[in-house]
Amino acid sequence: MKAANGVLLCTGLVMLSTMSFSACTSVTPVSAGSGNVSASARPAGTSEKSAQSEGGETDSAWMDLAGSTYEARGKILTWGEGKQSACSITFDDGTLDQFVHAAPVLEDAGVGGSFFIITGARADGQWRDGDDTRELFTWEQAAVLLTNGHEIGSHSVEHLDMRQLELDGNNEKVQQELQESAIEIRRNLPADYLPPGGGLTFCWPFWRTTPGLESEAASFYLAARGGKGLPSGPVIRDPYSIPSVMVLSHDSLPAWARRIELNAQRRGWIVFAFHGFDTNGEKTGSNGWEPIRIGKLEALVDLLQERSCWVAPFGDVYRYAVERHAAELKIGAITEKDMVLTLDDELDDSLYNQPLTLDVLPPSGFEVKSIQDEAGTQLEYELLENGWVRFDTLPDGRPVTLSFL
């Protein structure tokens, strides 16, 4: 039987009594240093192992080995890098201005974005959007985006109103729009940089979707971005209609800042949906829809980083949230030399391969000198205040060893 998500269980060498649980929870809560993560705030004596906050944070474990007691604690952090909230910067339609102007802004800041492309129009280099003809980036340029750390997702084959197709009973066309665009992405882009089958993400044309369309999309995609709505909290409720903030030309930075603040309070995931960009304030037909000044994107990225927000591609953040919700962290053997832990989400490791961020507090008086996975690979870690260490690891159930000085 699986324990509640993210809870540390004391297993391995030692039998654990109810008494020792009380002892554990009476330990003074220790801050992880960043201020973003609350350590266990349960009152002493409330020893329910499942009494953890949403997001897999907090709990504790300890061992009694050969007469010595070693106590360790750990928690799965709500978002990557230990940040309080998450954000994905996404781009619809795959217009050339995104490649030329927007991608370099993200790359300079060291963050990845998500580009949802209309695969049917790509070979022509142009997309007829009502009265406008928009220039698109090429497959070669899409490959450059991928190799630079961005995500390429699907925005369907022809950018049709799929809700209307469904109303018309044209389910065959719905399926084609979903399936063929995924096939085209795989045909034209380097497999090494794409997630395995079923791992691509989707974005609904015109933000229009229905429960029927969403269940259809589940056959082909990992998750899909929808339209307006409050940002998702730490737990994703509608994986095929994840809400987004529609960016319009006249949007102001203070308005975005308020949304980012609200998202931080909710410890949520905010998704921005951009279209066009310009550098001189002039709108031309070849820009994407509702072009905004590129300086606004630069300011947004600065703001997110100031606000301790984890900025990562849509698919990565989605994976993180799902894995964290499913994952269980176990502390195994603790000796004077090292401690072993495992993190397992019991999901398909090829598809759910986003590392999760952990904070671990080694036994009192012990200092970590290295962390390595089962294959012997050294994991990077950060020493926090109060003796905690922070590092990323895959939730694949394989042992990770923290060696002590």
Ligand SMILES: [Zn+2]
């Ligand atoms: Zn679109």
